[in-house]
Amino acid sequence: MNSSLAVAALILFVSLMLVLPLVPAFVELKRKSDASPLNVVQQHAGEIRHFANSFRTYIQVLGPTLQQCVASGATAVGTLPDGVEYLALGRCDHSQTLPIQQPGAICQVTIAAGSDLVVPPEITFLRDVYAGGRFKGGDNNSYRAILGEKDVHLGRSSRVTRWVHAVGEFSADHDCKLSGRISSDSCIRLQGACNFLRLNAPQIETGHIMPGKDPTRLSSEHDAIAGSGVVQRFLYDGDFEVHAGEVVSGNIVARGKLQIGSGARICGSVKSVGDMVLGAGVSVQGSLISGKQMLIGPDCAVNGPIIAERALHISAGTRCGSFQHPTTVSAPRIEAEEGVAVFGTLWAREYGEVVAS
Amino acid sequence: MIYVLYFIVFLICIYTARHYWFTLNRLFGFQRHPYIDIDTASWPLVTVLVAAHNEEKVISNILGALMTVKYPEDGMLVIPVNDRSTDGTRAIIDEFVARFPGRIQPFHRVSGKGGKAAALKDAMELVKTEVILIFDADYIPGAGLIKQLVAPFFDPEVGGVMGRVVPLNVGTNLLTRLLDLERTGGYQVDQQARMNLRLVPQHGGTVAGVRLSALREIGGWNDRSLTEDTDLTYRLLLHGWKTVYQNRSECYEEVPETWAVRIKQIMRWAKGHNQAMVTYGLRLLLGKHRATLRERIDGALLLGVYAMAPVTLLGWALALAVFFQGIAPLHGVIALFALTAYAALGNLAAFFEIAAAARLDGTRKRICLLPFLILGFAVSIFSVSRAALSQISDLVTGAELHWDKTERFRKAL
Numbered sequence: 095m096n097s098s099l100a101v102a103a104l105i106l107f108v109s110l111m112l113v114l115p116l117v118p119a120f121v122e123l124k125r126k127s128d129a130s131p132l133n134v135v136q137q138h139a140g141e142i143r144h145f146a147n148s149f150r151t152y153i154q155v156l157g158p159t160l161q162q163c164v165a166s167g168a169t170a171v172g173t174l175p176d177g178v179e180y181l182a183l184g185r186c187d188h189s190q191t192l193p194i195q196q197p198g199a200i201c202q203v204t205i206a207a208g209s210d211l212v213v214p215p216e217i218t219f220l221r222d223v224y225a226g227g228r229f230k231g232g233d234n235n236s237y238r239a240i241l242g243e244k245d246v247h248l249g250r251s252s253r254v255t256r257w258v259h260a261v262g263e264f265s266a267d268h269d270c271k272l273s274g275r276i277s278s279d280s281c282i283r284l285q286g287a288c289n290f291l292r293l294n295a296p297q298i299e300t301g302h303i304m305p306g307k308d309p310t311r312l313s314s315e316h317d318a319i320a321g322s323g324v325v326q327r328f329l330y331d332g333d334f335e336v337h338a339g340e341v342v343s344g345n346i347v348a349r350g351k352l353q354i355g356s357g358a359r360i361c362g363s364v365k366s367v368g369d370m371v372l373g374a375g376v377s378v379q380g381s382l383i384s385g386k387q388m389l390i391g392p393d394c395a396v397n398g399p400i401i402a403e404r405a406l407h408i409s410a411g412t413r414c415g416s417f418q419h420p421t422t423v424s425a426p427r428i429e430a431e432e433g434v435a436v437f438g439t440l441w442a443r444e445y446g447e448v449v450a451s
Numbered sequence: 452m453i454y455v456l457y458f459i460v461f462l463i464c465i466y467t468a469r470h471y472w473f474t475l476n477r478l479f480g481f482q483r484h485p486y487i488d489i490d491t492a493s494w495p496l497v498t499v500l501v502a503a504h505n506e507e508k509v510i511s512n513i514l515g516a517l518m519t520v521k522y523p524e525d526g527m528l529v530i531p532v533n534d535r536s537t538d539g540t541r542a543i544i545d546e547f548v549a550r551f552p553g554r555i556q557p558f559h560r561v562s563g564k565g566g567k568a569a570a571l572k573d574a575m576e577l578v579k580t581e582v583i584l585i586f587d588a589d590y591i592p593g594a595g596l597i598k599q600l601v602a603p604f605f606d607p608e609v610g611g612v613m614g615r616v617v618p619l620n621v622g623t624n625l626l627t628r629l630l631d632l633e634r635t636g637g638y639q640v641d642q643q644a645r646m647n648l649r650l651v652p653q654h655g656g657t658v659a660g661v662r663l664s665a666l667r668e669i670g671g672w673n674d675r676s677l678t679e680d681t682d683l684t685y686r687l688l689l690h691g692w693k694t695v696y697q698n699r700s701e702c703y704e705e706v707p708e709t710w711a712v713r714i715k716q717i718m719r720w721a722k723g724h725n726q727a728m729v730t731y732g733l734r735l736l737l738g739k740h741r742a743t744l745r746e747r748i749d750g751a752l753l754l755g756v757y758a759m760a761p762v763t764l765l766g767w768a769l770a771l772a773v774f775f776q777g778i779a780p781l782h783g784v785i786a787l788f789a790l791t792a793y794a795a796l797g798n799l800a801a802f803f804e805i806a807a808a809a810r811l812d813g814t815r816k817r818i819c820l821l822p823f824l825i826l827g828f829a830v831s832i833f834s835v836s837r838a839a840l841s842q843i844s845d846l847v848t849g850a851e852l853h854w855d856k857t858e859r860f861r862k863a864l
Binding site for chain 1: 488489490591593595605606618619622625628649741743814816817821823
């Protein structure tokens with residue numbers, strides 16, 4: 095091979111190597127196969143009831159069938175428009191009992207009851223369940239999702255994988271594992287050793303609630319943030335302690351750990367970049383934010399949102415928010431002792447548990 | 452000369468390492484989204500400022516979107532800041548005011564200093580709430596966005612909030628697709644990594660919020676700044692306020708569709724950023740204030756990003772000069788290793804970051820366009836260097852900095 099041919103070959107090879115990565119680029123530029131904007135959900139605002147509302151719309155098609163079943167006291171089976179099988183139950187004189195009775199049975203159809211529904215123990219429901227009235231589940235059941243138009247009660251050691259919405263009260267016996275979204279338009283009550291992720295209701299209670307400090311007596315968070323006046327800010331670069339019984343008017347920001355002594359009263363919001371510990375009977379008018387772990391002592395009252403970036407422990411007798419000022423309590427891991435009340439949202443990103451006080 | 456070159460190489464290595472650090476943190480580190488779960492609260496009163504200068508093509512989209520967001524109606528007031536518009540912007544705003552009585556309070560500015568900061572400064576006389584959100588007129592907020600941007604203000608340390616900007620007109624041409632990739636890298640990786648690492652997320656001046664008391668403490672909007680957002684970020688930082696980034700608070704925007712508009716835009720950003728670097732750089736690094744050490748270092752690096760373009764060009768020139776003078780900057784094998792290492796890792800850093808960002812977004816095929824980014828970088832490096840030179844020339848001649856509005860391309864509805 096002569097030298098000019100070699101040079102030409104080298105130039106050709108190098109050109110090819112340069113052009114090679116541009117081939118898929120030109121193809122994509124021409125075809126525009128991935129040229130739509132990133133999908134930003136414009137209308138959905140992350141409401142906890144989103145799936146429940148969608149299911150209610152989805153099951154509307156069964157309305158006439160359910161009415162017939164209720165009127166005749168009969169059951170009906172069929173197929174929904176998307177091919178999913180259903181079992182419609184209807185008796186208005188007293189509660190419906192599911193025809194499946196044997197323990198360990200697996201129910202593979204969507205259940206829709208026109209009235210109250212009682213479910214025997216140790217049944218696995220692979221499809222969603224709808225109850226036009228009250229819903230009462232037996233022990234050791236597994237559910238995908240439940241929509242109850244009145245109260246919903248789950249028996250001991252039940253499991254939910256996706257969501258539950260109760261128009262009435264939602265309650266779960268001991269040892270239930272509640273993955274996904276649990277919501278109620280009235281109240282959620284969880285007994286000891288229940289696991290949870292995302293809960294939302296006007297009132298959420300763990301275990302038995304003793305009458306405690308009423309956060310409505312505190313000024314509203316609305317005032318704290320909206321600033322009817324100037325809220326003073328106290329900024330500390332290291333650790334900081336609010337002494338027992340002390341009253342602080344203003345927002346506190348500690349760049350280290352923060353300890354608030356028993357009975358202290360903070361008329362403002364509190365932030366710590368490190369761990370935060372609240373003693374017994376502390377009241378906070380605004381929000382509580384911790385960059386790490388937060389321990390809230392017994393009988394505290396907090397009006398605003400509570401956020402811990404790592405973990406949160408809430409002791410018995412503590413009340414978060416109020417009916418007038420609902421709030422959010424959130425952390426990756428939450429332990430709520432029996433006897434805690436949250437008004438609004440209780441959201442454990444990874445794991446939440448009701449523990450004995 | 453050789454020591455200047457060494458210093459430039461050192462700076463480039465720092466920025467390269469920073470790209471990798473941010474990308475690896477975003478891929479494998481602990482992700483901070485502390486406020487995104489706040490879905491129930493006593494929501495505070497909020498004022499939404501919409502900056503508008505000749506925005507007849509887009510203003511109705513944002514006002515329409517704001518009227519449908521999920522936020523208590525009596526808790527939100529929208530103030531379109533109509534800054535000396537000469538097109539149909541005023542008429543469109545007044546039509547919305549009539550359609551939604553009590554929910555929109557227009558601020559028609561007919562004279563005064565030019566620029567967004569000057570307009571916002573004048574509009575502050577109408578603002579009575581502690582929480583202020585700011586949007587440019589070409590943005591289209593979704594239903595849940597207002598609550599998401601307000602939520603961080605429950606944290607008393609937060610002075611500013613920034614959401615994520617998502618280009619809407621991605622598929623228009625090569626430029627819009629490249630800008631989409633750049634934005635993806637900038638927000639999905641850069642901004643979120645800064646949030647994760649407690650560094651300095653940058654306030655973008657749109658899809659953003661600021662706390663009124665913090666704004667007052669730092670002296671209000673700086674109408675001498677070309678990039679009021681960068682200026683705000685650093686003044687908040689120096690006064691002990693945090694700016695936080697909400698990666699899941701996404702909002703559509705329109706990106707430039709012509710290179711001329713893009714060049715104008717990036718030159719303005721470069722000038723504003725350099726202005727902030729000169730004003731706050733030394734004070735941030737060495738001054739007595741409340742920023743942490745890591746914030747000082749990251750803040751200084753962030754201030755220097757646009758200055759790196761002329762510095763890199765200078766580095767190239769020096770490298771050529773050194774080569775033709777026959778000076779060996781490093782000896783033999785070390786030089787070869789350094790060159791190979793940089794060719795393999797250094798050049799890859801920005802591409803790696805953008806590819807990782809696109810992957811995190813769940814988009815795959817647009818990554819094929821990465822080689823074209825060299826074109827975007829080339830245009831940027833020369834435009835930003837030109838901006839820096841023009842800024843130095845303005846400094847010498849005493850010419851005032853001039854604010855240019857970015858042209859819109861959306862068809863009027």
